[in-house]
Amino acid sequence: VQRKKTIDKLIEHENRSSYLRNMTETAIIEYDVKTNKRIYSENLENNFKGDYSADEGLADIWLKNGIIDKSDYKTFVDFVEAVLKKTSKGSPPKNETHYLKLKTTSGATEWYRVEASYVERYSRKADRVIVTITNINEDMQQREQLRYQAEFDSVAGIYNKHTFFSRTGELISKHPNIDYTIVRFDIDRFKVFNDLFGVETGDGLLRTIGAKMKSVMPSSVTYGYLGSDHFVMCIPTEDLDINVLINDISIFLREQPYNFTIQPRFGIYEIVDRTTSIELMCDRALLALRSIKGIYHKPYAVYDERLRRELLFEQQIVNEMSSALTEKQFAIYLQPQYSHKTGKIVSAEALVRWNHPTLGVIPPSVFIPLFEKNGFISQMDKYVWEEACRCMRRWLDENIRPISLSVSVNISRMDIYDTELCGTLLDLVERYGLPPSMLKLEITETAYVENPVQLIDVVKKLRDKGFIIQMDDFGSGYSSLNTLKDVPVDVLKLDLKFLAGEENGLHE
Numbered sequence: 001v002q003r004k005k006t007i008d009k010l011i012e013h014e015n016r017s018s019y020l021r022n023m024t025e026t027a028i029i030e031y032d033v034k035t036n037k038r039i040y041s042e043n044l045e046n047n048f049k050g051d052y053s054a055d056e057g058l059a060d061i062w063l064k065n066g067i068i069d070k071s072d073y074k075t076f077v078d079f080v081e082a083v084l085k086k087t088s089k090g091s092p093p094k095n096e097t098h099y100l101k102l103k104t105t106s107g108a109t110e111w112y113r114v115e116a117s118y119v120e121r122y123s124r125k126a127d128r129v130i131v132t133i134t135n136i137n138e139d140m141q142q143r144e145q146l147r148y149q150a151e152f153d154s155v156a157g158i159y160n161k162h163t164f165f166s167r168t169g170e171l172i173s174k175h176p177n178i179d180y181t182i183v184r185f186d187i188d189r190f191k192v193f194n195d196l197f198g199v200e201t202g203d204g205l206l207r208t209i210g211a212k213m214k215s216v217m218p219s220s221v222t223y224g225y226l227g228s229d230h231f232v233m234c235i236p237t238e239d240l241d242i243n244v245l246i247n248d249i250s251i252f253l254r255e256q257p258y259n260f261t262i263q264p265r266f267g268i269y270e271i272v273d274r275t276t277s278i279e280l281m282c283d284r285a286l287l288a289l290r291s292i293k294g295i296y297h298k299p300y301a302v303y304d305e306r307l308r309r310e311l312l313f314e315q316q317i318v319n320e321m322s323s324a325l326t327e328k329q330f331a332i333y334l335q336p337q338y339s340h341k342t343g344k345i346v347s348a349e350a351l352v353r354w355n356h357p358t359l360g361v362i363p364p365s366v367f368i369p370l371f372e373k374n375g376f377i378s379q380m381d382k383y384v385w386e387e388a389c390r391c392m393r394r395w396l397d398e399n400i401r402p403i404s405l406s407v408s409v410n411i412s413r414m415d416i417y418d419t420e421l422c423g424t425l426l427d428l429v430e431r432y433g434l435p436p437s438m439l440k441l442e443i444t445e446t447a448y449v450e451n452p453v454q455l456i457d458v459v460k461k462l463r464d465k466g467f468i469i470q471m472d473d474f475g476s477g478y479s480s481l482n483t484l485k486d487v488p489v490d491v492l493k494l495d496l497k498f499l500a501g502e503e504n505g506l507h508e
Contacts, residue, residue, distance in 0.1 A: 029058060031080070033088045062102065062470045072100045076114065080131065080247040083116040087129050102133075110137035155203050156210035156225035161232075164224030165278040168234045171222050172274055179237040180271045181499065182278075183245065184285035187253075188263040190229035196260065205256065212252055232282055242268065248301050265289055268298035287311050317367055320356075321376055325383055329355050332387045334407065347440065349408045350388045352380065385425070386410050389432040389439060396433075408440035408470055413447045416454055422461045436466035440491070444472050456487055463488060 062068040068076065068180025079098040086092065098114040113134045127493055151163040159167060172180050187193065187205075194202040209231060213223050223233040246266055253262040269281050288303040291311065293302045299308065324330060334348040354362040371377040388407040394407065429436050441462060447455055459469050470491035 001074055029131045029133070029343075030128045031131060032085060033084050033129060067103045072102075076100055079114065080116070083129060083131075092129065099136075104135075110135060111140035112136065121357075149446065153210070153261060156206045158210040158214055159222070159224035161224060161226045161279075161282075164222060164226070164232060164234075165282075167224075168222045168278045171234060172271065176274075180234050181237045181240050182232065182234055182269040182281045182285045183240070183242070183266060183273065184226070184230060184232045184269075184282060185264045185266045186231070186248065186289065187212050187229040188265060188334075193258075193260055193262070197258065201258075205258075205262070208256065209253075226282065230286075232285070234278075237270065242266070242300060250299075262297070263296075265292060267291075268300060268302040270302070314370055317362075317370055318374060321367070321371070322354070322379075324354065324377060329357070330380070330383060331355055332384055332391070334391070334399045345405065347406045347408060349442075350384055350410075352384050363440055372412060372414065375414065378414050378418065381410065381412055382424070385428055385439070389428055389434055392434055392438055393432040406438040406440050406468075410444050410472070411443050411447075413444075416443075416447055416458055421458060425462070425467065426465055437468050440468045440470055440495070442470045442472040443489075452487075459488060463490070 006111070040273045049137060054436075059068065059073050059080070063070070063073045076098065079096070083096050094117060096116040098113055099114075100114060101109050102112050103109050113136045114131060115134070116129055116131045150161060153160040172178075190202065193205070206225070206229065208224060213231065213233075217223050220239065221233055221235050223231070226232055246264070249264055253264060267285040267287065269285040269288065284303045288301040288307060291307060292301045293397055295460060330352055332350045332352055335351055336345045337347040337349060338344065339346045352364055352368075354364075354367055356362050368377065368380075371380055392405075392407055399474050411421075418424070425439070426436070429439055443455065443459065468490045469487045469488070470493055471487065472493045
Protein backbone atom coordinates (compact mmCIF):
# COMPACT_ATOMS: atom_id res chain seq x y z
CA VAL A 1 0.00 0.00 0.00
CA GLN A 2 2.79 2.39 0.95
CA ARG A 3 4.67 1.47 -2.21
CA LYS A 4 1.56 2.19 -4.29
CA LYS A 5 1.08 5.59 -2.61
CA THR A 6 4.71 6.44 -3.33
CA ILE A 7 4.35 5.41 -6.98
CA ASP A 8 1.10 7.43 -7.32
CA LYS A 9 2.83 10.49 -5.83
CA LEU A 10 5.75 10.14 -8.24
CA ILE A 11 3.36 9.74 -11.18
CA GLU A 12 1.39 12.77 -10.06
CA HIS A 13 4.59 14.82 -9.69
CA GLU A 14 5.83 13.65 -13.09
CA ASN A 15 2.51 14.44 -14.72
CA ARG A 16 2.49 17.91 -13.16
CA SER A 17 6.11 18.56 -14.16
CA SER A 18 5.44 17.30 -17.67
CA TYR A 19 2.39 19.55 -17.91
CA LEU A 20 4.34 22.57 -16.70
CA ARG A 21 7.34 21.83 -18.91
CA ASN A 22 5.11 21.63 -21.95
CA MET A 23 3.88 25.14 -21.20
CA THR A 24 6.10 27.67 -22.98
CA GLU A 25 5.33 30.57 -20.65
CA THR A 26 8.07 32.49 -18.85
CA ALA A 27 6.69 31.77 -15.38
CA ILE A 28 4.17 29.31 -13.98
CA ILE A 29 2.58 29.59 -10.54
CA GLU A 30 0.19 27.26 -8.76
CA TYR A 31 -1.97 28.89 -6.10
CA ASP A 32 -3.71 27.43 -3.08
CA VAL A 33 -7.16 28.95 -3.04
CA LYS A 34 -7.68 28.49 0.69
CA THR A 35 -4.49 30.27 1.77
CA ASN A 36 -3.99 32.52 -1.27
CA LYS A 37 -0.34 31.36 -1.21
CA ARG A 38 1.88 30.02 -3.94
CA ILE A 39 2.51 26.32 -3.47
CA TYR A 40 4.53 25.79 -6.66
CA SER A 41 6.44 27.98 -9.13
CA GLU A 42 8.77 27.42 -12.04
CA ASN A 43 11.23 29.66 -13.90
CA LEU A 44 10.50 32.70 -11.74
CA GLU A 45 14.01 32.93 -10.30
CA ASN A 46 15.63 32.78 -13.74
CA ASN A 47 13.63 35.56 -15.31
CA PHE A 48 13.06 38.17 -12.64
CA LYS A 49 15.31 39.79 -10.10
CA GLY A 50 14.64 39.07 -6.44
CA ASP A 51 14.71 36.47 -3.70
CA TYR A 52 11.62 34.26 -3.83
CA SER A 53 10.02 32.39 -0.97
CA ALA A 54 6.79 30.44 -0.98
CA ASP A 55 5.36 32.20 2.05
CA GLU A 56 5.56 35.66 0.46
CA GLY A 57 3.09 37.13 -2.03
CA LEU A 58 4.54 37.12 -5.53
CA ALA A 59 3.46 40.68 -6.29
CA ASP A 60 4.93 41.85 -2.97
CA ILE A 61 8.30 40.35 -3.93
CA TRP A 62 8.12 42.09 -7.31
CA LEU A 63 7.27 45.41 -5.71
CA LYS A 64 10.05 45.09 -3.13
CA ASN A 65 12.63 44.32 -5.82
CA GLY A 66 11.48 47.05 -8.25
CA ILE A 67 10.16 44.57 -10.81
CA ILE A 68 6.66 46.07 -10.94
CA ASP A 69 5.36 49.59 -10.42
CA LYS A 70 2.63 50.41 -7.92
CA SER A 71 -0.22 50.74 -10.40
CA ASP A 72 0.55 47.42 -12.10
CA TYR A 73 1.08 45.84 -8.66
CA LYS A 74 -2.46 46.73 -7.60
CA THR A 75 -4.10 45.54 -10.82
CA PHE A 76 -2.17 42.24 -10.68
CA VAL A 77 -3.12 41.60 -7.03
CA ASP A 78 -6.74 42.45 -7.76
CA PHE A 79 -6.68 40.09 -10.74
CA VAL A 80 -5.28 37.13 -8.79
CA GLU A 81 -7.58 37.70 -5.83
CA ALA A 82 -10.63 37.88 -8.09
CA VAL A 83 -9.64 34.62 -9.78
CA LEU A 84 -9.09 32.83 -6.45
CA LYS A 85 -12.37 34.16 -5.10
CA LYS A 86 -14.27 32.84 -8.12
CA THR A 87 -12.63 29.45 -7.68
CA SER A 88 -13.42 29.25 -3.97
CA LYS A 89 -17.06 29.91 -4.79
CA GLY A 90 -17.15 27.02 -7.26
CA SER A 91 -16.72 29.08 -10.45
CA PRO A 92 -13.11 28.35 -11.43
CA PRO A 93 -11.75 30.41 -14.37
CA LYS A 94 -11.43 28.91 -17.82
CA ASN A 95 -9.29 31.64 -19.33
CA GLU A 96 -8.93 34.87 -17.36
CA THR A 97 -6.39 37.25 -18.93
CA HIS A 98 -4.49 40.28 -17.70
CA TYR A 99 -1.56 42.35 -19.09
CA LEU A 100 1.24 44.03 -17.18
CA LYS A 101 4.81 45.30 -17.45
CA LEU A 102 7.69 43.74 -15.50
CA LYS A 103 11.39 44.48 -15.29
CA THR A 104 13.60 41.53 -16.33
CA THR A 105 17.09 40.58 -15.16
CA SER A 106 18.51 42.63 -18.05
CA GLY A 107 16.88 45.74 -16.62
CA ALA A 108 14.45 46.14 -19.51
CA THR A 109 10.75 46.71 -18.86
CA GLU A 110 8.75 44.32 -21.01
CA TRP A 111 5.15 43.31 -21.60
CA TYR A 112 3.69 40.11 -20.11
CA ARG A 113 0.37 38.33 -20.46
CA VAL A 114 -1.06 36.77 -17.29
CA GLU A 115 -3.51 33.89 -17.78
CA ALA A 116 -5.34 32.02 -15.02
CA SER A 117 -6.95 28.65 -15.62
CA TYR A 118 -8.39 25.75 -13.65
CA VAL A 119 -6.72 22.42 -14.45
CA GLU A 120 -9.21 19.60 -15.05
CA ARG A 121 -6.97 16.93 -13.51
CA TYR A 122 -7.42 18.66 -10.15
CA SER A 123 -11.18 18.56 -10.36
CA ARG A 124 -11.43 16.76 -7.03
CA LYS A 125 -9.38 19.58 -5.52
CA ALA A 126 -11.07 22.76 -6.66
CA ASP A 127 -8.66 24.80 -4.61
CA ARG A 128 -5.88 24.81 -7.20
CA VAL A 129 -5.39 27.49 -9.89
CA ILE A 130 -2.59 27.64 -12.47
CA VAL A 131 -1.35 31.10 -13.44
CA THR A 132 1.01 31.50 -16.39
CA ILE A 133 3.02 34.64 -17.10
CA THR A 134 4.16 34.92 -20.71
CA ASN A 135 6.63 37.36 -22.19
CA ILE A 136 4.83 38.92 -25.15
CA ASN A 137 7.04 41.97 -25.50
CA GLU A 138 7.86 41.36 -29.15
CA ASP A 139 4.19 40.89 -29.98
CA MET A 140 3.26 43.98 -27.98
CA GLN A 141 5.95 46.04 -29.68
CA GLN A 142 4.59 45.02 -33.06
CA ARG A 143 1.08 45.76 -31.84
CA GLU A 144 2.19 49.12 -30.47
CA GLN A 145 3.90 49.91 -33.76
CA LEU A 146 0.77 49.05 -35.72
CA ARG A 147 -1.36 51.06 -33.30
CA TYR A 148 1.02 54.01 -33.60
CA GLN A 149 0.91 53.84 -37.37
CA ALA A 150 -2.88 53.73 -37.27
CA GLU A 151 -3.34 56.53 -34.72
CA PHE A 152 -0.43 58.90 -35.29
CA ASP A 153 0.74 60.83 -38.33
CA SER A 154 4.13 59.65 -39.54
CA VAL A 155 5.32 63.19 -40.29
CA ALA A 156 3.95 65.38 -37.48
CA GLY A 157 4.24 62.64 -34.83
CA ILE A 158 0.88 63.46 -33.21
CA TYR A 159 -2.68 62.18 -33.62
CA ASN A 160 -3.86 61.93 -37.22
CA LYS A 161 -7.27 63.31 -38.06
CA HIS A 162 -9.19 60.06 -37.48
CA THR A 163 -7.69 59.58 -34.02
CA PHE A 164 -8.22 63.25 -33.18
CA PHE A 165 -11.89 62.99 -34.15
CA SER A 166 -12.27 59.85 -32.02
CA ARG A 167 -10.40 61.06 -28.93
CA THR A 168 -12.05 64.47 -29.03
CA GLY A 169 -15.48 62.84 -29.23
CA GLU A 170 -14.60 60.75 -26.17
CA LEU A 171 -13.29 63.84 -24.33
CA ILE A 172 -16.40 65.97 -24.71
CA SER A 173 -18.66 62.97 -23.95
CA LYS A 174 -16.85 62.29 -20.67
CA HIS A 175 -17.15 65.92 -19.56
CA PRO A 176 -20.69 67.09 -20.41
CA ASN A 177 -20.44 70.06 -18.03
CA ILE A 178 -17.30 71.51 -19.63
CA ASP A 179 -17.51 73.81 -22.66
CA TYR A 180 -14.93 73.21 -25.39
CA THR A 181 -13.56 75.16 -28.34
CA ILE A 182 -11.95 73.87 -31.54
CA VAL A 183 -8.87 75.86 -32.60
CA ARG A 184 -7.46 75.15 -36.04
CA PHE A 185 -4.43 76.79 -37.60
CA ASP A 186 -2.27 76.58 -40.70
CA ILE A 187 0.81 78.30 -42.11
CA ASP A 188 0.55 81.16 -44.59
CA ARG A 189 2.30 80.38 -47.89
CA PHE A 190 3.39 76.92 -46.77
CA LYS A 191 3.54 75.82 -50.41
CA VAL A 192 6.01 78.62 -51.06
CA PHE A 193 8.03 77.43 -48.06
CA ASN A 194 8.18 73.92 -49.56
CA ASP A 195 9.20 75.34 -52.94
CA LEU A 196 12.01 77.39 -51.40
CA PHE A 197 13.40 74.88 -48.91
CA GLY A 198 12.17 71.53 -50.19
CA VAL A 199 9.50 69.09 -49.02
CA GLU A 200 11.88 67.41 -46.56
CA THR A 201 12.48 70.71 -44.77
CA GLY A 202 8.75 71.39 -44.84
CA ASP A 203 8.14 68.01 -43.18
CA GLY A 204 10.78 68.94 -40.61
CA LEU A 205 8.82 72.10 -39.77
CA LEU A 206 5.66 70.05 -39.33
CA ARG A 207 7.52 67.64 -37.02
CA THR A 208 8.82 70.59 -35.00
CA ILE A 209 5.30 71.95 -34.56
CA GLY A 210 3.99 68.50 -33.59
CA ALA A 211 6.78 68.01 -31.05
CA LYS A 212 6.10 71.43 -29.53
CA MET A 213 2.40 70.67 -29.16
CA LYS A 214 3.22 67.32 -27.55
CA SER A 215 5.52 68.98 -25.03
CA VAL A 216 3.24 71.82 -23.92
CA MET A 217 -0.34 70.60 -24.28
CA PRO A 218 -1.98 69.48 -21.01
CA SER A 219 -4.00 66.27 -20.67
CA SER A 220 -7.23 68.30 -20.76
CA VAL A 221 -6.54 69.16 -24.42
CA THR A 222 -6.69 66.92 -27.48
CA TYR A 223 -4.62 67.92 -30.48
CA GLY A 224 -3.74 66.52 -33.87
CA TYR A 225 -2.57 67.00 -37.44
CA LEU A 226 -5.17 67.18 -40.23
CA GLY A 227 -2.84 66.99 -43.21
CA SER A 228 -1.09 69.56 -45.42
CA ASP A 229 -0.11 72.30 -42.94
CA HIS A 230 -3.21 72.13 -40.74
CA PHE A 231 -3.13 71.51 -36.98
CA VAL A 232 -6.07 71.39 -34.58
CA MET A 233 -6.77 71.48 -30.84
CA CYS A 234 -9.82 70.97 -28.65
CA ILE A 235 -9.43 73.13 -25.54
CA PRO A 236 -11.70 73.75 -22.53
CA THR A 237 -13.19 77.15 -23.28
CA GLU A 238 -12.47 78.53 -19.83
CA ASP A 239 -8.78 77.69 -20.27
CA LEU A 240 -8.50 79.32 -23.70
CA ASP A 241 -6.97 82.77 -24.07
CA ILE A 242 -6.82 82.98 -27.83
CA ASN A 243 -4.50 86.00 -27.90
CA VAL A 244 -1.98 84.30 -25.61
CA LEU A 245 -2.18 81.08 -27.64
CA ILE A 246 -1.66 82.90 -30.93
CA ASN A 247 1.21 84.92 -29.49
CA ASP A 248 2.95 81.81 -28.11
CA ILE A 249 2.66 79.88 -31.38
CA SER A 250 3.69 82.89 -33.48
CA ILE A 251 6.79 83.53 -31.36
CA PHE A 252 7.73 79.85 -31.53
CA LEU A 253 7.43 79.84 -35.33
CA ARG A 254 9.41 83.08 -35.71
CA GLU A 255 12.24 81.47 -33.74
CA GLN A 256 12.66 78.70 -36.33
CA PRO A 257 15.97 78.90 -38.26
CA TYR A 258 14.58 79.77 -41.68
CA ASN A 259 14.88 82.94 -43.71
CA PHE A 260 11.13 82.96 -44.13
CA THR A 261 8.29 84.63 -42.24
CA ILE A 262 6.25 81.74 -40.83
CA GLN A 263 2.86 83.26 -40.11
CA PRO A 264 0.01 81.12 -38.69
CA ARG A 265 -3.71 81.81 -39.26
CA PHE A 266 -6.37 80.57 -36.83
CA GLY A 267 -9.99 79.53 -37.15
CA ILE A 268 -12.09 79.19 -33.99
CA TYR A 269 -15.26 77.15 -33.48
CA GLU A 270 -16.99 77.18 -30.10
CA ILE A 271 -18.80 73.88 -29.60
CA VAL A 272 -22.49 74.54 -28.95
CA ASP A 273 -24.06 71.35 -30.29
CA ARG A 274 -22.25 68.23 -29.08
CA THR A 275 -24.22 66.03 -31.47
CA THR A 276 -22.39 67.67 -34.38
CA SER A 277 -19.60 65.45 -35.68
CA ILE A 278 -16.06 66.47 -34.72
CA GLU A 279 -15.17 66.48 -38.41
CA LEU A 280 -17.87 69.05 -39.14
CA MET A 281 -16.68 71.14 -36.18
CA CYS A 282 -13.20 71.18 -37.69
CA ASP A 283 -14.66 72.12 -41.07
CA ARG A 284 -16.38 75.11 -39.49
CA ALA A 285 -13.13 76.18 -37.86
CA LEU A 286 -11.57 75.87 -41.34
CA LEU A 287 -14.25 78.12 -42.84
CA ALA A 288 -13.45 80.73 -40.21
CA LEU A 289 -9.75 80.39 -41.00
CA ARG A 290 -10.30 80.78 -44.73
CA SER A 291 -12.38 83.90 -44.21
CA ILE A 292 -9.23 85.83 -43.16
CA LYS A 293 -6.83 84.53 -45.81
CA GLY A 294 -5.04 87.53 -47.29
CA ILE A 295 -6.08 89.81 -44.42
CA TYR A 296 -2.68 90.19 -42.83
CA HIS A 297 -3.75 92.31 -39.87
CA LYS A 298 -6.29 89.71 -38.71
CA PRO A 299 -4.70 86.53 -37.30
CA TYR A 300 -7.91 84.69 -36.40
CA ALA A 301 -11.64 84.50 -37.02
CA VAL A 302 -14.47 82.94 -35.03
CA TYR A 303 -17.16 80.89 -36.72
CA ASP A 304 -20.61 82.26 -35.91
CA GLU A 305 -23.99 82.57 -37.59
CA ARG A 306 -23.00 85.81 -39.32
CA LEU A 307 -19.94 84.17 -40.81
CA ARG A 308 -22.02 81.12 -41.71
CA ARG A 309 -24.48 83.29 -43.65
CA GLU A 310 -21.64 85.10 -45.39
CA LEU A 311 -19.96 81.84 -46.32
CA LEU A 312 -23.20 80.38 -47.63
CA PHE A 313 -23.73 83.51 -49.70
CA GLU A 314 -20.17 83.35 -51.01
CA GLN A 315 -20.68 79.70 -51.87
CA GLN A 316 -23.81 80.60 -53.81
CA ILE A 317 -21.83 83.18 -55.75
CA VAL A 318 -19.10 80.66 -56.51
CA ASN A 319 -21.66 78.08 -57.62
CA GLU A 320 -23.38 80.51 -59.99
CA MET A 321 -20.56 82.72 -61.29
CA SER A 322 -19.73 80.67 -64.41
CA SER A 323 -23.34 80.28 -65.54
CA ALA A 324 -23.97 83.96 -64.77
CA LEU A 325 -21.13 84.93 -67.09
CA THR A 326 -22.46 82.67 -69.84
CA GLU A 327 -25.97 84.09 -69.42
CA LYS A 328 -24.64 87.68 -69.49
CA GLN A 329 -25.97 88.54 -66.05
CA PHE A 330 -22.94 90.80 -65.69
CA ALA A 331 -23.36 94.22 -67.27
CA ILE A 332 -20.97 97.14 -67.66
CA TYR A 333 -21.95 100.62 -66.58
CA LEU A 334 -19.98 103.57 -67.91
CA GLN A 335 -18.89 106.28 -65.52
CA PRO A 336 -18.15 109.42 -67.57
CA GLN A 337 -14.91 111.33 -67.17
CA TYR A 338 -15.03 115.06 -67.89
CA SER A 339 -12.40 117.54 -68.94
CA HIS A 340 -12.11 120.18 -66.23
CA LYS A 341 -11.07 122.69 -68.87
CA THR A 342 -13.90 122.19 -71.40
CA GLY A 343 -16.55 120.51 -69.26
CA LYS A 344 -17.04 117.89 -71.96
CA ILE A 345 -17.01 114.07 -71.64
CA VAL A 346 -13.64 112.85 -72.85
CA SER A 347 -13.63 109.27 -71.64
CA ALA A 348 -15.46 106.73 -69.51
CA GLU A 349 -14.62 104.02 -67.01
CA ALA A 350 -16.21 100.58 -67.34
CA LEU A 351 -17.80 99.41 -64.07
CA VAL A 352 -19.32 95.95 -63.75
CA ARG A 353 -22.52 95.02 -61.93
CA TRP A 354 -24.13 91.61 -61.44
CA ASN A 355 -27.84 91.66 -62.28
CA HIS A 356 -28.80 88.52 -60.38
CA PRO A 357 -32.24 87.09 -61.29
CA THR A 358 -33.30 86.59 -57.63
CA LEU A 359 -30.91 88.69 -55.53
CA GLY A 360 -31.12 91.83 -57.63
CA VAL A 361 -28.10 94.00 -58.37
CA ILE A 362 -24.98 92.76 -56.59
CA PRO A 363 -22.31 95.47 -56.28
CA PRO A 364 -18.70 94.72 -57.26
CA SER A 365 -17.51 95.23 -53.67
CA VAL A 366 -19.27 91.94 -52.90
CA PHE A 367 -18.14 89.67 -55.73
CA ILE A 368 -14.87 91.18 -56.99
CA PRO A 369 -12.83 90.32 -53.84
CA LEU A 370 -14.19 86.78 -54.00
CA PHE A 371 -13.32 86.48 -57.69
CA GLU A 372 -9.81 87.74 -56.94
CA LYS A 373 -9.50 85.09 -54.24
CA ASN A 374 -10.67 82.14 -56.35
CA GLY A 375 -9.10 83.24 -59.65
CA PHE A 376 -12.35 83.87 -61.55
CA ILE A 377 -11.39 87.53 -61.86
CA SER A 378 -9.38 86.79 -65.01
CA GLN A 379 -12.47 85.50 -66.85
CA MET A 380 -14.48 88.44 -65.56
CA ASP A 381 -11.84 90.91 -66.79
CA LYS A 382 -11.82 89.42 -70.29
CA TYR A 383 -15.60 89.66 -70.36
CA VAL A 384 -15.52 93.35 -69.37
CA TRP A 385 -12.76 94.13 -71.89
CA GLU A 386 -14.80 92.64 -74.68
CA GLU A 387 -18.01 94.38 -73.62
CA ALA A 388 -16.13 97.70 -73.59
CA CYS A 389 -14.74 97.07 -77.09
CA ARG A 390 -18.18 96.04 -78.36
CA CYS A 391 -19.63 99.28 -76.97
CA MET A 392 -16.96 101.46 -78.61
CA ARG A 393 -17.39 99.63 -81.91
CA ARG A 394 -21.13 100.35 -81.80
CA TRP A 395 -20.45 104.04 -81.13
CA LEU A 396 -18.19 104.20 -84.16
CA ASP A 397 -20.59 102.33 -86.40
CA GLU A 398 -23.57 104.46 -85.36
CA ASN A 399 -21.56 107.69 -85.13
CA ILE A 400 -22.92 108.18 -81.62
CA ARG A 401 -19.68 109.44 -80.09
CA PRO A 402 -16.53 110.99 -81.55
CA ILE A 403 -13.65 108.65 -82.10
CA SER A 404 -11.67 110.33 -79.34
CA LEU A 405 -14.01 108.93 -76.65
CA SER A 406 -12.25 106.01 -75.02
CA VAL A 407 -13.10 103.54 -72.26
CA SER A 408 -10.79 102.48 -69.47
CA VAL A 409 -10.90 98.96 -68.01
CA ASN A 410 -9.23 97.32 -65.03
CA ILE A 411 -6.22 95.03 -65.23
CA SER A 412 -6.26 92.94 -62.05
CA ARG A 413 -3.22 91.66 -60.21
CA MET A 414 -3.80 88.16 -61.53
CA ASP A 415 -3.79 89.42 -65.13
CA ILE A 416 -0.25 90.72 -64.63
CA TYR A 417 0.96 87.13 -64.21
CA ASP A 418 -0.62 86.07 -67.52
CA THR A 419 2.17 85.79 -70.08
CA GLU A 420 -0.43 86.06 -72.87
CA LEU A 421 -1.91 89.35 -71.59
CA CYS A 422 -0.43 91.59 -74.29
CA GLY A 423 -1.41 89.21 -77.09
CA THR A 424 -4.95 88.82 -75.72
CA LEU A 425 -5.54 92.57 -75.63
CA LEU A 426 -4.07 93.10 -79.10
CA ASP A 427 -6.25 90.36 -80.59
CA LEU A 428 -9.28 91.94 -78.93
CA VAL A 429 -8.84 95.49 -80.29
CA GLU A 430 -7.89 94.14 -83.73
CA ARG A 431 -11.03 91.99 -83.81
CA TYR A 432 -13.21 95.05 -83.15
CA GLY A 433 -11.17 97.34 -85.40
CA LEU A 434 -10.13 99.71 -82.62
CA PRO A 435 -6.85 101.52 -82.07
CA PRO A 436 -5.18 100.27 -78.85
CA SER A 437 -5.31 103.81 -77.43
CA MET A 438 -9.11 103.63 -77.16
CA LEU A 439 -8.92 100.82 -74.61
CA LYS A 440 -7.21 102.40 -71.64
CA LEU A 441 -5.77 100.03 -69.07
CA GLU A 442 -5.97 100.75 -65.33
CA ILE A 443 -3.46 99.15 -62.98
CA THR A 444 -3.62 99.74 -59.25
CA GLU A 445 -0.68 100.94 -57.21
CA THR A 446 -1.13 97.83 -55.04
CA ALA A 447 -0.28 95.59 -58.01
CA TYR A 448 2.95 97.52 -58.47
CA VAL A 449 3.91 97.18 -54.80
CA GLU A 450 3.33 93.41 -54.83
CA ASN A 451 5.35 92.64 -57.96
CA PRO A 452 7.09 95.73 -59.35
CA VAL A 453 9.55 93.93 -61.65
CA GLN A 454 6.95 91.93 -63.55
CA LEU A 455 4.48 94.81 -63.66
CA ILE A 456 7.06 97.21 -65.14
CA ASP A 457 7.91 94.66 -67.82
CA VAL A 458 4.22 94.15 -68.71
CA VAL A 459 3.49 97.89 -68.76
CA LYS A 460 6.39 98.56 -71.11
CA LYS A 461 5.18 95.90 -73.56
CA LEU A 462 1.62 97.25 -73.53
CA ARG A 463 2.75 100.87 -74.04
CA ASP A 464 4.97 99.78 -76.93
CA LYS A 465 1.85 98.36 -78.60
CA GLY A 466 -0.04 101.66 -78.26
CA PHE A 467 -2.12 101.07 -75.11
CA ILE A 468 -2.53 103.95 -72.64
CA ILE A 469 -1.68 102.95 -69.08
CA GLN A 470 -3.35 104.52 -66.06
CA MET A 471 -2.33 104.02 -62.45
CA ASP A 472 -5.48 103.84 -60.35
CA ASP A 473 -5.85 104.60 -56.63
CA PHE A 474 -2.47 106.27 -56.43
CA GLY A 475 -1.78 107.26 -52.82
CA SER A 476 -3.70 104.37 -51.26
CA GLY A 477 -0.51 102.36 -50.81
CA TYR A 478 2.85 104.01 -50.26
CA SER A 479 1.45 107.49 -50.94
CA SER A 480 4.73 108.55 -52.46
CA LEU A 481 5.64 110.04 -55.80
CA ASN A 482 8.71 107.83 -55.71
CA THR A 483 6.43 105.07 -56.97
CA LEU A 484 6.33 106.76 -60.36
CA LYS A 485 10.07 106.68 -60.91
CA ASP A 486 10.13 103.24 -62.47
CA VAL A 487 6.57 102.70 -63.75
CA PRO A 488 6.01 104.38 -67.14
CA VAL A 489 2.34 105.35 -66.80
CA ASP A 490 0.41 107.81 -68.97
CA VAL A 491 -2.34 108.85 -66.58
CA LEU A 492 -2.32 109.15 -62.80
CA LYS A 493 -5.62 108.75 -60.92
CA LEU A 494 -5.24 110.07 -57.37
CA ASP A 495 -6.88 108.42 -54.41
CA LEU A 496 -8.66 110.90 -52.12
CA LYS A 497 -6.40 109.78 -49.27
CA PHE A 498 -3.49 111.29 -51.14
CA LEU A 499 -5.12 114.73 -50.94
CA ALA A 500 -6.39 114.44 -47.38
CA GLY A 501 -3.46 116.23 -45.76
CA GLU A 502 0.16 116.13 -44.72
CA GLU A 503 -0.25 113.11 -42.50
CA ASN A 504 -0.99 111.04 -45.59
CA GLY A 505 2.19 111.96 -47.42
CA LEU A 506 1.29 115.06 -49.45
CA HIS A 507 4.49 116.71 -48.25
CA GLU A 508 6.51 114.16 -50.18
